[in-house]
Amino acid sequence: MGEKNGYLPFPKSFKTICIHHTKEPKRETCKETMAPIVTSNICRLESAGGPSQVIKGRLLNPTRSVLENLIAKLCKTKYALTYASGIGAIAAVFSLLKSGDHLLCNDDIYGGTSKTLIQVCPNFGICTSFVDLTDLKSIPEYIRRNTKLIWTENPTNPTLEVMDLCGLSKVAHEHKLMLAVDNTFLSPYLQRPAELGVDLVVNSVTKYMNGHSDVIMGVVCTSRDNLYERLKFIQQRHFNHGSSTV
Template structure:
């Protein structure tokens, strides 16, 4: 469970900040307790180029600004920026680089990130080197004179490897390289990469931060004012901004983030323990299990764990398909982090864009199933897995 013995303490004041930071009624003429949804695309000026604070909705929006300030606060950071999607945030970060420069990325990352690096960034002359960060000598060997950024997810998607953020940040600083950490799985409630030395923390807010499967949005936070200014310029220039309504929704959702993450953690660990003892399961990966290879590292840099469980079924692709099609409480669908439990088969769904040879290296096999354990009653969740396993 989040914050249990051996893990980092949960952040003090987190829920209070989530409910109140930059949301004081006094900042609005109406004294509204709930942050107003401002949909205006443009703002009246006193005179040409003489405006009160806001000029045009793409450049800045009052509702979006509240969310950006709130995200920074929750990450113990100075600055936050929101984007139309998680990949939008990543695209802006890639915009920091020039043709001919190099990114070193973890090899086990979200399939959309892999596609962005390997099939889109290359069109602009940006090369990516994929390495396994479990052995940091791989990182040291991969650094070149043109390496300008290191990109990691931890835990990884979908094999839930945990990387040592502080150790990676020390290497990055030694070589004057930007370190960006995708913190989507754990959120700022359970892990704060900026505190561990990261330059940029990145989120798909679509997942746990929003948590209701009704918003697609991305974000980043940073303590580096120079980087923030460059990224804000790119946010405006590239036009990859979220709608004010979606920002309003995420502000709402963050108020319950701490409660949701605690329950996701409890439920996922119960599911992981159940599956680990099941005769039809080959292997279970969950950072909260003592059997996880980086269990101790996870306790050193996080305050707990989220709702993600990765399992390997005994059998083949047909067994995986039959199992997933037999689920009733779990929904067979992509994405993760919502209140509802989801299940998917990465090899043909979220990670289908990853080359087959790379999937083999990463052990993203035909029997790897990724579960996003939601907030349903745990008896019903485990009961659903039990009846589905009986079908294979």
Template sequence: MDDKNLKFNSKAIHGGQSPDKAYGAVMPPIYQTSTYAQSTPGGHQGFEYSRSGNPTRAALESALASIENGSYGLGFASGLAAMDAVMKLLQPGDEVISTNDLYGGSYRLFKQVFEKFGITFHFTAMQDTQAIADLVNENTKLIWVETPTNPMMNIIDIKAVSAVAQKHKVLLAVDNTFATPYLQRPLDLGADIVMHSATKYLGGHSDVVAGALVVKDKALADKLLFIQNASGAVCGPMDSFLLLRGIKTLHVRMERHCQNGAGIANYLKTHPKIESVYWPGFEDHPNHNVAKAQMDGFGGMISFVPKGASFEDAISIVENLKLFTLAESLGGVESLAGHPASMTHASIPKTEREKSGVVDALIRLSVGIEDVEDLKADLDAALSAI
């Protein structure tokens, strides 16, 4: 079967997959082994040591490549481990351009880990493609895009950024965690690398931590595969199995996430106690037209600011939620609420956070697949506390 001819809903279930060769198992077995018997030194059946390769991880990596319309998938122990591998493509003296509205863990990895090795990072509002072009110089080797951005839900035009990257022969990587390949396929829009915190929507059940990279170019894949093996931050067989299971229901879950997201976004927009709601599905969202062009839906991630709310008010709201769970992460079947200033973005200095809109009263929601009326009632009760 040629996966390229399958529609996405079929790819999510069958893409890159085939029955297990040993006994015909429909789901890839969990090959919980560290090593493999050899008939002679170097004489093995495709696997020799599970850091270098494992049949369960190989099945996952094939599925990842299929759903992102790529050629090579790589499974990692976390999204940050996947990012770490991309950063290791660089040399001291290289420069990276990224968005000023960036997940706190990504910012921490850039500034506190890789900057001390002589790599320079520039952060700008990537909605303005010219602002990116103005930062490119002979040392620029990578443009790192996150879209939709976390937590302000800005949308970055991947095609436009790709034109800049290709003109200057710079790698373009896109963090596709929020959108997933159900809504957005960056490789088709000109990206060189797609990254996922697969912990989130790809896994979808808040029971696995994993990361992923997908590329089309063989030479680039070979470099990343070398780094993956040499550094060793690989996705284990049990995590690979859970992630494969999650991918098989990605399409049906994302459909409901989008439906519920629209319902909650519109509910908040008309609520008398809400000042601002950030969701790219609104026609008055500054990047709505870009989102409409490059995405197949607007997702289930929403951020909002209550009217006149303080840091303490925001804390009170998230603490009083019952159906929304106050927790890190996102993308699970259950709805989650977070306070970026004290949680996901606490590693970013306050002055830098606030430049991009991450104020103390901002609340981020990951809208799950529960009944949307129950979610509205939960928000209403929590908001009545302020």
């Protein structure tokens, strides 16, 4: 992967991708250089019973699809799914779990995440162990038969602890667990966890990824087909995925 001094190189053509990827002019309209904002909440089928990519704005919106494809490209993943907020994206990942499941979470974590795990998830029978995930050797001690997920941030909020994502990925996959990382602080420009073996990458687009303090949004990125299908179902039917005008 072109490592130098333990670091991956900065992504080539990052700015070019931001400007051009999925933003080619629409030949059937006015050749606009920016993706148009689609506000219609329902779209016309070409034929009765025929295939359609867009039916209702809640299920799929062309404007949102452009954004999701761009973020996936920047994060080096196959898929990206946007949500109405960062905590909405986080909650979508936790919704992959079911009653009786257990997860491991770093003991230094964003307040909104910890409150969700402590005050909301137990209502659905999901329990959490808060542990020091910087100590890779001790992690197996906390893994239970019903453990399904390891969740962390890198670096953490607020004390900026740094995780060994390659090491965490190895531990998670040895025990057949999903590994999810909140990448909000570094953004895909400075860190691309999927390249280090992470299954689910979360960003609060509200923060550095947007950079203008005028958007509230979250995104979950993955290259695993099975996780994408489950998250897509959750996005379309259980969580508001944000305004199509964003």
